[in-house]
Amino acid sequence: MTAKLSIERTDDAQASSKGTQDLIPAIFQDRIGYHLRVAQEASFQAFAKATGRADLKPGWYALLTVLTQRDSMTPSELSRICGRDRSTLTSSLKDLADRGLIERHPNPDDQRSYSVRLTEEGRGMQERLQVIADAHDRLLEEITGEDKEVFLSVLARLTTVLG
Amino acid sequence: MTAKLSIERTDDAQASSKGTQDLIPAIFQDRIGYHLRVAQEASFQAFAKATGRADLKPGWYALLTVLTQRDSMTPSELSRICGRDRSTLTSSLKDLADRGLIERHPNPDDQRSYSVRLTEEGRGMQERLQVIADAHDRLLEEITGEDKEVFLSVLARLTTVLG
DNA sequence: GCAAGATAGTTTGGCATCAAATTATATAGT
DNA sequence: ACTATATAATTTGATGCCAAACTATCTTGC
Numbered sequence: 001m002t003a004k005l006s007i008e009r010t011d012d013a014q015a016s017s018k019g020t021q022d023l024i025p026a027i028f029q030d031r032i033g034y035h036l037r038v039a040q041e042a043s044f045q046a047f048a049k050a051t052g053r054a055d056l057k058p059g060w061y062a063l064l065t066v067l068t069q070r071d072s073m074t075p076s077e078l079s080r081i082c083g084r085d086r087s088t089l090t091s092s093l094k095d096l097a098d099r100g101l102i103e104r105h106p107n108p109d110d111q112r113s114y115s116v117r118l119t120e121e122g123r124g125m126q127e128r129l130q131v132i133a134d135a136h137d138r139l140l141e142e143i144t145g146e147d148k149e150v151f152l153s154v155l156a157r158l159t160t161v162l163g
Numbered sequence: 164m165t166a167k168l169s170i171e172r173t174d175d176a177q178a179s180s181k182g183t184q185d186l187i188p189a190i191f192q193d194r195i196g197y198h199l200r201v202a203q204e205a206s207f208q209a210f211a212k213a214t215g216r217a218d219l220k221p222g223w224y225a226l227l228t229v230l231t232q233r234d235s236m237t238p239s240e241l242s243r244i245c246g247r248d249r250s251t252l253t254s255s256l257k258d259l260a261d262r263g264l265i266e267r268h269p270n271p272d273d274q275r276s277y278s279v280r281l282t283e284e285g286r287g288m289q290e291r292l293q294v295i296a297d298a299h300d301r302l303l304e305e306i307t308g309e310d311k312e313v314f315l316s317v318l319a320r321l322t323t324v325l326g
Numbered sequence: 327g328c329a330a331g332a333t334a335g336t337t338t339g340g341c342a343t344c345a346a347a348t349t350a351t352a353t354a355g356t
Numbered sequence: 357a358c359t360a361t362a363t364a365a366t367t368t369g370a371t372g373c374c375a376a377a378c379t380a381t382c383t384t385g386c
Contacts, residue, residue: 032303035318038246040203042240042325083201083351140195162205164381
């Protein structure tokens with residue numbers, strides 16, 4: 001059902017790791033953490049490249065997408081849902097506000113907090129990002145193939161136990 | 164064979180995500196990239212905490228361990244084996260040299276390069292780190308359980324295709 | 327009501343990472 | 357031999373992330 005994938009490296013890539021290729025398995029072959037790190041880095045870089053071509057920031061996608069799900073939300077809620085520390089969101093939210101993709105309204109019930117809401121423009125941007133994210137995830141789906149269920153369940157367990 | 168694991172969160176953790184918990188699945192449930200990122204972050208933070216308690220840097224482990232496998236090695240080789248950009252290694256190697264854990268010797272055949280070698284002290288440090296890394300990976304092994312093989316193969320495919 | 331502690335958001339500091347630019351040296355082609 | 361290109365390592369600049377410190381505000385317990 002999914003397109004076939006060629007899992008081969010280019011000649012260039014093969015050449016660049018020649019001679020060391022054999023060492024990797026010897027030491028880290030069984031190291032789950034190693035493979036997890038390298039794979040996640042590769043996935044992130046691929047997505048960052050795709051968004052970068054559209055002059056967007058990869059971190060925007062999760063924020064804008066979560067915001068499509070509710071009328072408004074506080075930064076703390078966003079942080080929990082996105083799985084990132086609150087402090088990480090500060091600059092992204094500023095960016096998004098500066099570009100008019102979100103609006104921040106003071107919360108009348110709590111002067112410390114504010115609510116974040118997508119603007120029309122923000123909604124449009126989310127849709128553009130969604131196309132990129134969809135393509136990225138389609139690729140990941142193809143790669144995981146029939147192992148997707150197991151793979152996701154392991155990731156979920158890791159997050160739960162270590163988180 | 165492996166110890167039983169309790170996959171439950173503390174009351175505190177449950178409470179802190181109350182009300183948002185249901186939103187996560189709704190949007191990102193199927194997003195492989197999202198779960199991959201969150202799980203890797205959790206795994207890295209756990210390892211960083213363990214090394215931090217011993218006043219060590221997490222990045223040292225991979226370098227020192229690779230170096231146990233050969234008499235000496237160039238930074239470029241290390242970079243390929245560790246799966247990180249060369250520029251990332253520069254400061255780590257300086258750290259390690261400053262602490263006397265590695266020695267850097269000029270390469271007589273190539274003035275641009277040098278070879279890196281573990282000192283006795285470096286070997287001892289590697290052994291200390293190995294204990295921590297082993298414990299970390301035992302935990303990961305317990306979590307992945309019988310799915311380890313499939314999990315690792317998916318990670319390897321991701322790295323190969325996206326890398 | 328008021329002091330003590332909790333919470334929301336930001337700021338600061340630190341680390342890890344990549345990519346592009348830089349410098350020095352090797353290698354290849356002519 | 358000399359020039360042009362490639363390579364090794366570093367430097368610089370950017371991003372993303374967390375954790376701890378900080379400020380402002382809210383809530384709780386007396």
